[in-house]
Amino acid sequence: MHRRPAHPVAIRVMHWIGVYAMGCMIFSGWEIYNASPSLPFVFPAWATLGGWLGGALAWHLSAMWLLFADGIAYLVYGFASGHFRRDLKPPRPTEVVHDLGAALSFRLKHDLGHYNAVQRLLYGGVIAAVILQVMTGLAIWKPVQFGWLAGLFGGYPIARGIHLATMFCIVAFVLVHVAMVVMFPRTLKSMIVTVPAEIEESR
Amino acid sequence: MSTQRIKPAVSMAEIKPELEGLRRRGLLRSALTLGALTMLTGCDLSTHSGVDAALEAMLRFDDRVQAALFSRKRLAETYPASAITRPFRFNAYYAEWQVRLVPDNWVLNVGGLVADKRPWTLQALMALPQQGQITRHICIEGWSQIGQWSGVPLSVFLRRVGADTSARYVYFKCFDGYFTSIDMASALQPQTILALDFEEKPLAPQWGAPLRLRIPTKLGFKSAKNLEAIEVTNKYLGGYWENQGYDWFAGV
Numbered sequence: 001m002h003r004r005p006a007h008p009v010a011i012r013v014m015h016w017i018g019v020y021a022m023g024c025m026i027f028s029g030w031e032i033y034n035a036s037p038s039l040p041f042v043f044p045a046w047a048t049l050g051g052w053l054g055g056a057l058a059w060h061l062s063a064m065w066l067l068f069a070d071g072i073a074y075l076v077y078g079f080a081s082g083h084f085r086r087d088l089k090p091p092r093p094t095e096v097v098h099d100l101g102a103a104l105s106f107r108l109k110h111d112l113g114h115y116n117a118v119q120r121l122l123y124g125g126v127i128a129a130v131i132l133q134v135m136t137g138l139a140i141w142k143p144v145q146f147g148w149l150a151g152l153f154g155g156y157p158i159a160r161g162i163h164l165a166t167m168f169c170i171v172a173f174v175l176v177h178v179a180m181v182v183m184f185p186r187t188l189k190s191m192i193v194t195v196p197a198e199i200e201e202s203r
Numbered sequence: 204m205s206t207q208r209i210k211p212a213v214s215m216a217e218i219k220p221e222l223e224g225l226r227r228r229g230l231l232r233s234a235l236t237l238g239a240l241t242m243l244t245g246c247d248l249s250t251h252s253g254v255d256a257a258l259e260a261m262l263r264f265d266d267r268v269q270a271a272l273f274s275r276k277r278l279a280e281t282y283p284a285s286a287i288t289r290p291f292r293f294n295a296y297y298a299e300w301q302v303r304l305v306p307d308n309w310v311l312n313v314g315g316l317v318a319d320k321r322p323w324t325l326q327a328l329m330a331l332p333q334q335g336q337i338t339r340h341i342c343i344e345g346w347s348q349i350g351q352w353s354g355v356p357l358s359v360f361l362r363r364v365g366a367d368t369s370a371r372y373v374y375f376k377c378f379d380g381y382f383t384s385i386d387m388a389s390a391l392q393p394q395t396i397l398a399l400d401f402e403e404k405p406l407a408p409q410w411g412a413p414l415r416l417r418i419p420t421k422l423g424f425k426s427a428k429n430l431e432a433i434e435v436t437n438k439y440l441g442g443y444w445e446n447q448g449y450d451w452f453a454g455v
Binding site: 032033035036038052053054055057058059061062065141142143144145147155156157160 | 257258259261262264265269272273274277278279280339341342343344345346347419420444447448449450454455
């Protein structure tokens with residue numbers, strides 16, 4: 001019997017383009033933050049991209065197009081292919097509580113090609129965070145031309161604060177995500193090469 | 204003793220564009236740090252010329268997108284007097300103690316594609332229609348502050364000197380060594396003013412005396428202080444920061 005891949009090729013390609021684009025955005029964003037830090041710390045220079053504010057902005061305003069195109073392609077694919085409906089159904093709170101309890105006691109199953117409630121919550125959450133990040137980014141890039149958008153977030157300074165806070169949420173997701181991949185290395189392989197899904201759809 | 208100077212084979216003016224180009228490349232090259240190296244395996248790491256070219260091409264693309272997004276009718280938000288930021292932050296490419304005082308016999312020179320190239324005294328500028336604004340000044344570094352300026356709308360001034368408003372750029376030269384240029388559409392936006400006053404008082408030297416550009420639809424570094432000349436031109440003349448890698452359009 002031919003089983004579907006854990007991750008279709010399109011998802012794998014968009015995932016790694018997204019990793020590169022988001023990496024450029026985060027590391028250049030740290031350099032931009034360092035030009036005028038709004039919190040009492042700066043990011044270490046070795047962790048930043050761009051070398052100086054002008055270079056970092058050049059990276060940030062270049063990679064944003066890649067992130068934007070990748071994100072739009074992912075959303076279109078996600079809706080059109082049924083990926084969101086099938087794999088990223090918003091979990092019920094009871095499912096999350098159950099699966100989170102199981103995860104914290106290391107009893108949660110990690111089946112390739114099937115997301116548990118905690119994964120669905122986190123993946124759905126990070127997709128929402130990236131959308132919020134693009135919107136707050138547009139608001140602080142063009143607070144006059146997109147004045148309605150900046151107004152939606154409470155004006156330029158607040159939109160800038162939300163942009164920073166959302167970055168921390170995305171970085172926190174990445175840390176948890178990478179830690180889980182370290183714990184379940186076969187998930188990394190399934191995001192690179194074609195690996196059959198471990199269970200058939202039963203739901 | 205001979206005082207005769209040997210005429211150089213090449214004058215500075217002839218190689219200026221090339222020098223600017225080299226300077227610009229060097230500064231964008233410094234944009235490559237360890238972070239960049241880890242992201243760029245496979246690129247030409249010995250010169251990074253390909254990366255520089257790609258980043259520059261993307262900035263030019265961004266400039267075109269920004270020009271397309273810009274509408275002359277869209278106004279920057281204005282604020283009540285109670286919202287003015289105090290104390291107002293000084294900012295320039297030099298420290299505050301290096302602020303230049305207004306030269307004696309200061310006049311504003313006008314050049315390029317204009318019908319009337321007579322220089323303007325402060326008194327003549329003060330006699331033109333004035334307009335005030337309380338708007339947000341947004342720095343490319345991310346911080347922002349609300350200030351109050353008033354002066355002559357640039358569109359009024361350009362019409363008064365018979366400028367060719369179909370020209371592409373308006374260039375600003377300052378007596379503190381700074382310079383910048385903006386697109387004509389932004390120059391004609393009604394909130395773009397040649398400011399004479401800051402907080403209802405004549406500009407003090409650190410705020411750009413005696414005349415500065417105030418353009419709330421662009422990042423702060425476009426609001427050039429201490430003006431000495433304005434030129435209407437079809438030639439791209441860049442700017443102090445723009446030539447080092449800041450995006451030229453810099454719209455907000």
